[in-house]
Amino acid sequence: GQNIDQPTEMTATEGAIVQINCTYQTSGFNGLFWYQQHAGEAPTFLSYNVLDGLEEKGRFSSFLSRSKGYSYLLLKELQMKDSASYLCAVSPLGGNTPLVFGKGTRLSVIA
Amino acid sequence: DVKVTQSSRYLVKRTGEKVFLECVQDMDHENMFWYRQDPGLGLRLIYFSYDVKMKEKGDIPEGYSVSREKKERFSLILESASTNQTSMYLCASKSGLLTDTQYFGPGTRLTVL
Numbered sequence: 001g002q003n004i005d006q007p008t009e010m011t012a013t014e015g016a017i018v019q020i021n022c023t024y025q026t027s028g029f030n031g032l033f034w035y036q037q038h039a040g041e042a043p044t045f046l047s048y049n050v051l052d053g054l055e056e057k058g059r060f061s062s063f064l065s066r067s068k069g070y071s072y073l074l075l076k077e078l079q080m081k082d083s084a085s086y087l088c089a090v091s092p093l094g095g096n097t098p099l100v101f102g103k104g105t106r107l108s109v110i111a
Numbered sequence: 112d113v114k115v116t117q118s119s120r121y122l123v124k125r126t127g128e129k130v131f132l133e134c135v136q137d138m139d140h141e142n143m144f145w146y147r148q149d150p151g152l153g154l155r156l157i158y159f160s161y162d163v164k165m166k167e168k169g170d171i172p173e174g175y176s177v178s179r180e181k182k183e184r185f186s187l188i189l190e191s192a193s194t195n196q197t198s199m200y201l202c203a204s205k206s207g208l209l210t211d212t213q214y215f216g217p218g219t220r221l222t223v224l
Contacts, residue, residue, distance in 0.1 A: 030209050042201060042215035043154075050210065087154070089213075096142050096161040096207055098169065103153030 002026045004102035006088050011108045012078055020073045020105045022088035030091040033099060034062050034073045037085045046073070046086075075107075083109045114138070115204050115216035123222045130189040132219050134202030142205040143185035144213065145169075145177060147198040154201065160185055161207075192223045 003025045012018040024032070031050035035043035049055055049064035049071060061074040073086055085106045089099040118133035136143065144159040146169075156169030158177040166177050174196060178186045185204075189196055202216040 033212055040218075040220075042218050044215070045212040048210060048212065091209065098142075098144055098156055098159050099213055101154045103151070 002090075002092065002100045004088055004090060004100060006086075006102040006105045008103070009106045009108070011110060012075075014078055014080060014109055014111050016078050017074065017076050018078060018107065020075075020086050020088075020107065022071045022073075022102055024069050024071070024088070024090050024100075024102075026090045026092045026100055028093035029066065030093060032062075032064055032071050033089040033091070034071075035087040035089065037087060037104065039084070043087055078109050080109050080111070083107060115202060115214050117200075117202055117216040117219050119219050120217060121220050121222075123224065124189075124192050125224050126193060128192050128223075130192050130221065130223075132187040132189075132200055132202075132221070134185045134187070134204075134216055135183055136185075136204035136214070137183065138204065138206070138214070139182065140204040140214075141182075141207045143179065144203040144205070145175075145185065145187045146201045146203065147171070147196075148201055148218075149198050157187065192221075194223050197221060197223045 006022045034046040037043040047062040054063045059076045064071045085104040087104045088102040115136045145157045146154045148154050160166045160179040176188045200219045203213040205213045
């Protein structure tokens, strides 16, 4: 079966650090994606992890542990514009197989 | 830059009407997808296509059909629209590479009255 879990909502303060967790159980694994989606807009790609460890991209980092079926997205120096939904998605098997998406975590950044 | 376009941002239709949602991508991607997104339910896959004239059912295909006559275009058809099909519809495309992301269109907010 395919199952991806992430928290529904989180709130954090401007300038702080927030970690959004994602756990997954899928039949096959070829990598994990994180997307950002602002209200009323399409998801946009943030990061991709296929090997264990941390990938850093500016204020955003993504971590993967394949043995634990676990990933997190780390956002540093939070800005108001980071208020959005963050979607975790797993690529199960093959380049032509659809991604399996979590339901998303809605992050609110407050002053 | 990859571009995925959808025919309308907002659409209002009446119950029983036939509705066509068009999606076009300009990156020669093999794979194209149609999702609907509803509050609390996340993205749900309706249909996808991995080649011209090929289609596969996703998680919620009932009430929908698709057409892919050309590689760059993937159409979603609601044969007889119903109020429970009011939703945000998102199209996406992807190459066949394992490491490639899906690229999403801007979405169509469909309201069925």
